[in-house]
Each structure stands twice: as C-alpha cells, then as structure tokens.
Amino acid sequence: MREALSENPDATGGVVRDDVLSALLSTIRLSGSLQFCFMPTGDWQTDATPSLAGLSPKASGTMPFHIVVAGNCWLKTEGEETELEAGDVLVFPFGTGHQLGAGRDGKLVLPTRDLPQKPWREIPVLRYGEATQGVRLLCGYLQWDGLSFGPLRQALPRLIHIRTRAANDGDWLRATIRQMVEEVDRPRAGGVSMLPRLTEIIFIEILRQQIAMAEPRSVGWLAALADPALSRCLSLIHADPKRDWSLEDLAAASGLSRSALADRFQAMLSTSPIRYIRDWRLYLASVALATSGRPIAAIADDAGYATEAAFNRAFSRAFAIPPAAWRAMARE
Numbered sequence: 001m002r003e004a005l006s007e008n009p010d011a012t013g014g015v016v017r018d019d020v021l022s023a024l025l026s027t028i029r030l031s032g033s034l035q036f037c038f039m040p041t042g043d044w045q046t047d048a049t050p051s052l053a054g055l056s057p058k059a060s061g062t063m064p065f066h067i068v069v070a071g072n073c074w075l076k077t078e079g080e081e082t083e084l085e086a087g088d089v090l091v092f093p094f095g096t097g098h099q100l101g102a103g104r105d106g107k108l109v110l111p112t113r114d115l116p117q118k119p120w121r122e123i124p125v126l127r128y129g130e131a132t133q134g135v136r137l138l139c140g141y142l143q144w145d146g147l148s149f150g151p152l153r154q155a156l157p158r159l160i161h162i163r164t165r166a167a168n169d170g171d172w173l174r175a176t177i178r179q180m181v182e183e184v185d186r187p188r189a190g191g192v193s194m195l196p197r198l199t200e201i202i203f204i205e206i207l208r209q210q211i212a213m214a215e216p217r218s219v220g221w222l223a224a225l226a227d228p229a230l231s232r233c234l235s236l237i238h239a240d241p242k243r244d245w246s247l248e249d250l251a252a253a254s255g256l257s258r259s260a261l262a263d264r265f266q267a268m269l270s271t272s273p274i275r276y277i278r279d280w281r282l283y284l285a286s287v288a289l290a291t292s293g294r295p296i297a298a299i300a301d302d303a304g305y306a307t308e309a310a311f312n313r314a315f316s317r318a319f320a321i322p323p324a325a326w327r328a329m330a331r332e
Contacts, residue, residue, distance in 0.1 A: 020225060021211055023238035024152065025204060027287050031061075031330055032143030033196045037184050038111045039136050041129030043103025047110055048076070063142045065199075066090045066100065069181055071135035073102045077159060087165040087174060091206060093147065093156045102135055111139065122187045123195060138180060142203055145290070148319060149283040151221040151269060151276070160210050176202055224268045229254040233261065233273065241281055242302055247273055278304070282318045285311070289323055290330035296323050 068088040075082045075090065077098035084090075084100075092098065109128045116124055147153045164170035164177070180198050217223050224230040233254040237245065250273050251261040265273050281303040288299045300311030300323075315323045 020231070020234045020238045021208065024146075024211075025208060027146070027284065030142055030144050030196070030200045030203065031290055033140060033199050035123055035138060035140040035180075035195045035199060036111070036115060037123060037125040037136065038139050039125065039127045039134060040102070040109055041134030043101075043106030044109050044128060045101030045106050046099055047108065048099040049097045061143055061145050061147050062095055063144060064092045064095060064098075065140060065142060065203075067138040067177055067180070067202075069136040069138055069177065071102075071133075073100055073135045073137075075100055082161070085163070085165065087163060087170070087177070089160075089162040089164060089173070089177075089202070089206060091142070091160040091203070092158065093153075093160065094158055096158045098159075100137070120192060123184045123192065125184065138177075138184070140199070142199065144203075145286060146283075148286065150271075150279060151224075155211065155221040157210075160206055162206055162209065173202060173205060176205075219268050219270075221269065224265075227264070227268065229256050229261070230264060230268060233265075234276075237273075237277055237280065241277065241284060242304070244304070245273075245277055278314070279318070282315060285315065285323070286319060286326060289327040296327075299323070 066089075068084050068086050070086050072083065072085050075084055075098060077092075077096060107128075111126050114126055147156075162170075162173070164173045167173070176198055180195060180202075183195050183198070211222070224234060233250050236250065236253055247258050247262065251258040254261055256264070262272055265271060265276065269276065271279070285299050285303045288294060288302070289296070296311070297308045300308045303311060303314075305311035305314065312322055315326070319326060321329070
C-alpha cells in the first residue's frame with residue numbers, strides 16, 4: 001500500500017451504496033474441485049476422518065461436500081448425529097472430520113481411497129454391495145481460497161447443511177442437482193468439465209444463503225453488516241477498494257467520529273478500517289494472481305502498493321508465500 005492512505009475530504013462523494021455480499025460473491029472462483037458418485041447398500045459407515053491426501057493439491061481451503069441424491073443416511077460430526085434425506089447438501093468449510101453411514105456397526109467403506117487414478121474420462125461411480133436400492137451420494141471437495149479473507153472465514157460455520165426439500169426457494173438448487181446426476185448417469189462429451197461448473201454454481205448459491213440467513217451476532221462480519229454505520233462503511237470500501245480512503249473519509253460517510261468508527265471496528269471485527277481495506281485489497285490481489293495473467297507490478301499497484309517489493313512483503317505475510325509462488329500454485 002502507498003504506505004499511508006491519503007487524506008481526501010471529498011473521497012466519499014458520489015460513491016454508490018454497493019451490496020457488500022455481491023462484491024464478495026463476485027470474487028468467488030474455485031481453484032479446484034473433484035466429484036464422484038458413491039452408492040453403498042445395506043449397513044455401512046465411512047472412516048470418521050476421511051483423507052483427501054492425493055486428491056487435493058493443498059490442504060488449506062479444501063472443503064469436502066456431500067449431496068444426498070437418494071435414500072437416507074446419518075452424519076456424525078463433533079459428537080452429534082444428524083439424519084439426512086434426499087436433497088440434503090453438506091459443505092464443510094474448514095474440512096471438519098465427519099462420518100457418514102446407515103444402520104449400526106456396518107461395514108467400513110473407504111470411497112476416497114477406492115477412487116481410480118486420474119485423469120478420468122467419466123465421473124467415477126463407486127458401488128458397495130449388490131442391492132439395487134440404497135443410498136446415493138454425490139461427493140467430493142471444493143478448493144477455494146476465499147477463506148483466506150479473515151472476516152469471511154470467521155462468519156462461516158464448521159458445517160453448512162441445506163435441506164432443499166424443506167426450503168421454500170429450493171427448486172433452483174434441486175434442479176441443478178438433477179442436472180449433476182444427469183451428467184453422471186448419461187456421460188456425454190465435456191461432462192467431466194461440466195460437473196465442476198455446476199458444483200461451483202451450487203456452492204455460490206449455498207454460500208449466499210448461508211451469509212444472508214445467518215443470525216447476526218454481537219461481533220463478527222455479520223454483526224458489522226447489521227450495524228447501520230459499519231454497513232455503510234463496508235459498502236463504501238467494497239464499492240471502490242482502490243480508492244485512497246482515509247479514516248476521516250470513512251467516519252464522515254458513516255456518521256461517526258474517527259475514534260468512534262475505529263472503536264466500533266475493533267470491537268466487532270477485531271481490526272481497524274485501514275487494516276480491513278488492506279486485507280481486502282490483498283485478497284483481491286490473490287484472486288487476480290490466480291485468474292489473470294496481469295503483471296505482478298500492475299496487481300501491486302491496484303492493491304495500493306507503491307513498489308512491487310512492498311507488495312511482495314505484504315502478500316507473503318498474509319498468505320505465507322510470495323505472489324509468484326501463489327500464481328504458480330494456482331496454475332498447477
């Protein structure tokens with residue numbers, strides 16, 4: 001960043017009240033995913049700590065998911081058991097250990113270890129048992145680096161569970177899931193590429209529902225969005241992140257004094273407005289590095305850094321690797 005954000009008393013003039021969630025969701029790009037079909041019968045159970053070793057290129061940001069297409073089963077996670085039915089969608093944003101099964105003390109099945117070697121010409125279908133009727137799941141993982149943005153990471157639960165049959169607005173999700181099943185059952189040219197895109201669409205919709213419907217808390221990103229002054233401040237930042245916002249600009253637009261805005265930011269988000277801007281710019285830079293071929297110097301300038309060296313240092317502190325290595329990892 002140009003080591004200090006400039007003082008500009010007119011910086012808030014003409015800024016549109018952009019939707020913070022829309023600004024966030026527009027940056028979502030999955031850097032990897034994997035999908036397979038899992039069809040066990042009788043009494044069965046998966047390993048309580050399924051391993052993604054060998055499936056995912058990196059551990060951080062890897063989110064297992066399960067979609068119950070047919071039948072019923074149970075989920076055990078963190079000491080709790082939940083009954084699942086067709087139409088249920090599960091996402092584990094932080095890779096929390098979990099176990100699926102049907103019946104009690106059933107045979108152990110290890111789908112992540114039984115997958116064939118890649119590359120795949122068709123989506124793998126793993127069958128356990130000979131019965132024609134049983135549970136059918138679409139499983140896999142999503143690779144998303146959005147969790148590197150701290151406020152969002154803190155706003156998400158360890159488990160996202162959507163029951164599409166019970167949701168009033170679940171028709172769209174159910175239709176997309178049916179399309180995914182169609183791609184598995186009737187393989188066509190391009191099907192292996194189509195399924196990750198459908199998975200990404202479902203993930204964005206689930207994330208949007210989760211953020212919009214979550215109960216506001218006294219602290220955290222959702223609480224800040226519910227606070228009129230902080231919501232206005234965040235809207236300005238996300239509407240124009242390249243602008244050289246000063247604390248005075250943001251305080252005036254929020255209807256607070258500089259000290260009151262700083263105190264409220266610290267209390268709800270455990271950071272300052274200026275640090276929030278820097279973190280958001282660095283996150284946007286990480287997206288640009290992964291999804292574009294723009295020179296690092298240009299991305300550094302967009303992020304507000306006067307030199308590429310200063311950007312490299314800040315990015316390495318935030319993401320634990322330099323920008324060039326981040327880009328190379330994304331391309332792999």
